Amino acid sequence: MIKEQSILLDKLQGSFKPGSEIREKTWKMLLEIGLPSKKSEAYKYTQITSILEKNIALEVNETPTFNKRERYKSAGTHLVVLNGVLSVENSEIEDGVIIESKDVSEGKHDPFSLLNAAFCPEEIEISIEQASSPIFVYHVNTIGFSNPRIHVSAKANQEIDVVEKSFNNAGTFTNSYISFDLEANAKASYSKIQSYGEVSYVHETIFAKQQRDSRFFSNVFTFSGSLVRNNITINLEDENCEGHMNGLYLLDGKSHVDNNTSVDHIKPNSYSDELYKGILDEKSTGVFNGKIYVRPDAQKTNAFQSNNNILLSDNANIHTKPQLEIWADDVKCSHGCTSGQLDEDAIFYLRSRGISEKKAKAMILTAFAAETIAKVPVQEMRDELEQLIALKLS
Amino acid sequence: MISIKNLHASIEDKQILNGINLEVKAGEVHAIMGPNGSGKSTLASVLAGREDYEITQGEVLFDNQDILELSVEDRARMGIFLAFQYPVEIPGVTTTNFLKTALNQIRESRGEKPLDAVNFLKKMKEKMKLVEIDQSLLSRSLNEGFSGGEKKRNEIFQMAMIEPRLSILDETDSGLDIDALRIVANGVNTLKTAENATIVVTHYQRLLEYIVPDFVHVLYNGKIVKSGDKHLALELEEKGYDWIKGEVAETV
Numbered sequence: 001m002i003k004e005q006s007i008l009l010d011k012l013q014g015s016f017k018p019g020s021e022i023r024e025k026t027w028k029m030l031l032e033i034g035l036p037s038k039k040s041e042a043y044k045y046t047q048i049t050s051i052l053e054k055n056i057a058l059e060v061n062e063t064p065t066f067n068k069r070e071r072y073k074s075a076g077t078h079l080v081v082l083n084g085v086l087s088v089e090n091s092e093i094e095d096g097v098i099i100e101s102k103d104v105s106e107g108k109h110d111p112f113s114l115l116n117a118a119f120c121p122e123e124i125e126i127s128i129e130q131a132s133s134p135i136f137v138y139h140v141n142t143i144g145f146s147n148p149r150i151h152v153s154a155k156a157n158q159e160i161d162v163v164e165k166s167f168n169n170a171g172t173f174t175n176s177y178i179s180f181d182l183e184a185n186a187k188a189s190y191s192k193i194q195s196y197g198e199v200s201y202v203h204e205t206i207f208a209k210q211q212r213d214s215r216f217f218s219n220v221f222t223f224s225g226s227l228v229r230n231n232i233t234i235n236l237e238d239e240n241c242e243g244h245m246n247g248l249y250l251l252d253g254k255s256h257v258d259n260n261t262s263v264d265h266i267k268p269n270s271y272s273d274e275l276y277k278g279i280l281d282e283k284s285t286g287v288f289n290g291k292i293y294v295r296p297d298a299q300k301t302n303a304f305q306s307n308n309n310i311l312l313s314d315n316a317n318i319h320t321k322p323q324l325e326i327w328a329d330d331v332k333c334s335h336g337c338t339s340g341q342l343d344e345d346a347i348f349y350l351r352s353r354g355i356s357e358k359k360a361k362a363m364i365l366t367a368f369a370a371e372t373i374a375k376v377p378v379q380e381m382r383d384e385l386e387q388l389i390a391l392k393l394s
Numbered sequence: 395m396i397s398i399k400n401l402h403a404s405i406e407d408k409q410i411l412n413g414i415n416l417e418v419k420a421g422e423v424h425a426i427m428g429p430n431g432s433g434k435s436t437l438a439s440v441l442a443g444r445e446d447y448e449i450t451q452g453e454v455l456f457d458n459q460d461i462l463e464l465s466v467e468d469r470a471r472m473g474i475f476l477a478f479q480y481p482v483e484i485p486g487v488t489t490t491n492f493l494k495t496a497l498n499q500i501r502e503s504r505g506e507k508p509l510d511a512v513n514f515l516k517k518m519k520e521k522m523k524l525v526e527i528d529q530s531l532l533s534r535s536l537n538e539g540f541s542g543g544e545k546k547r548n549e550i551f552q553m554a555m556i557e558p559r560l561s562i563l564d565e566t567d568s569g570l571d572i573d574a575l576r577i578v579a580n581g582v583n584t585l586k587t588a589e590n591a592t593i594v595v596t597h598y599q600r601l602l603e604y605i606v607p608d609f610v611h612v613l614y615n616g617k618i619v620k621s622g623d624k625h626l627a628l629e630l631e632e633k634g635y636d637w638i639k640g641e642v643a644e645t646v
Contacts (some may be wrong), residue, residue, distance in 0.1 A: 354470035367486025
């Protein structure tokens with residue numbers, strides 16, 4: 001069978017600079033497996049390769065600037081990353097937090113992770129020497145194709161909270177990658193608000209590897225974007241780990257958001273919990289795919305997943321698919337997905353007490369979303385989410 | 395206060411109300427009784443403004459204003475309150491938050507300032523006593539996991555907070571044990587003034603022992619077929635609805 005080489009890879013080939021052995025290996029591997037084709041199951045509802053080929057302008061190249069007003073006010077480390085390069089003069093680093101720019105190390109081997117590894121300007125490594133306040137990372141992406149790459153290393157018994165935000169110019173494609181290594185009994189969280197423009201295209205990979213007794217939490221909130229694809233992978237590589245995935249997508253217009261998540265239980269006695277909620281209005285599209293793997297050794301696994309959606313318009317779409325692959329026999333796994341409309345009886349009830357129809361709907365939807373917000377560890381971000389949701393529903 | 399004239403309503407092409415005429419004045423309590431399927435709950439829903447029903451004929455005047463074209467919330471803001479037969483459970487919205495929003499939207503529509511937190515709480519405390527409802531219940535999700543009695547008490551609590559001019563109690567007695575019934579009825583009686591009015595929709599006479607009506611109307615096949623005072627309810631209890639059905643059949 002002759003593999004169709006994508007036009008996009010052809011275009012990129014010219015700009016690929018083989019800097020190191022890893023990059024070269026990565027690029028070769030990518031050429032071998034190719035970008036997702038029309039038939040790729042993992043991208044069934046998000047034809048990313050053809051969308052990118054049609055829409056992104058690789059020649060776009062504006063000077064990035066970070067607007068200081070976008071900074072969170074909370075104390076902590078604030079990192080500004082311009083087109084994937086750490087901007088030291090714009091950043092503020094707390095004592096005990098170590099930030100290093102390195103060349104790329106090994107990572108995940110799926111097409112967009114490889115693409116990121118081949119093209120990222122540097123890998124920004126975050127680690128801590130002592131207990132730290134949250135680490136805020138602001139990305140400004142103004143070139144046609146940018147590949148920010150971050151690695152967070154949580155050593156034994158440490159706790160790290162990372163909050164990320166990206167500002168992407170129109171017409172750009174951002175292919176970001178963030179990985180977490182959690183040593184024994186470490187705890188790490190990753191939280192992000194995705195509020196992108198109508199013509200910006202995004203593929204984000206979040207990858208966590210966990211050792212014994214560690215806990216990882218991801219919280220991803222998406223409000224807009226012409227194409228947002230989140231690949232979240234958690235590998236529970238040892239016993240007694242916890243992996244939590246939490247998310248909300250509140251969409252309107254023609255936003256298209258695809259959350260593709262996976263948790264892999266490799267050893268016994270681990271726990272995973274996933275909750276994604278969606279509110280879809282106008283012509284928006286949501287895609288949710290949740291994979292749970294329970295390997296033969298992973299006895300006594302507890303794995304839970306749920307995806308609940310409310311469709312506010314006849315033209316909105318949701319494709320939801322849980323996928324459980326279980327090879328162990330003594331496990332507790334559950335999954336459930338629901339898609340429905342707003343409860344008319346509930347709206348009538350609220351209105352019958354003098355509350356306007358609009359406010360009644362907003363109250364019900366806000367309550368629906370609240371559970372996902374409550375899991376965010378940083379107060380300022382929870383406040384921001386509440387405001388964003390109120391604004392979106394008003 | 396409210397004047398219902400020749401009201402016809404249907405749902406999905408099925409005619410439910412066939413020409414209701416009813417006049418309720420301030421200070422009065424009216425009971426509407428009738429067998430299952432006679433249109434009692436439909437009448438209550440139509441007055442509150444439920445949009446599932448189509449009004450095919452007639453008018454409803456509240457303070458001489460036709461309300462049939464008004465939205466549910468506008469009617470509520472004018473002072474019409476429906477105590478639901480099946481109060482809806484709304485996860486994630488607390489009764490307190492819900493009532494605060496409701497009261498303030500009503501006040502806003504009347505050009506009044508919103509209640510501040512202190513006065514709101516004061517009012518809550520005072521009204522909670524009335525229906526013997528517990529604070530902890532009010533900080534939970536609205537009606538979620540409430541017992542039947544708790545739900546009905548919450549309805550009357552909301553009524554006490556909102557202070558409507560016309561309260562329509564839709565089968566408020568259904569599913570209540572005798573103690574809850576007494577508490578609910580006591581709440582309704584305490585809230586009664588010369589300025590407000592109550593329509594009690596019920597299948598059984600039982601509730602009317604506690605909330606004594608000035609007038610009793612019997613609804614059958616979407617029409618009021620008989621009206622009288624409180625004795626009519628007793629007579630109905632004694633003779634059963636077949637008595638009415640028989641009378642109607644004779645006159646036809």
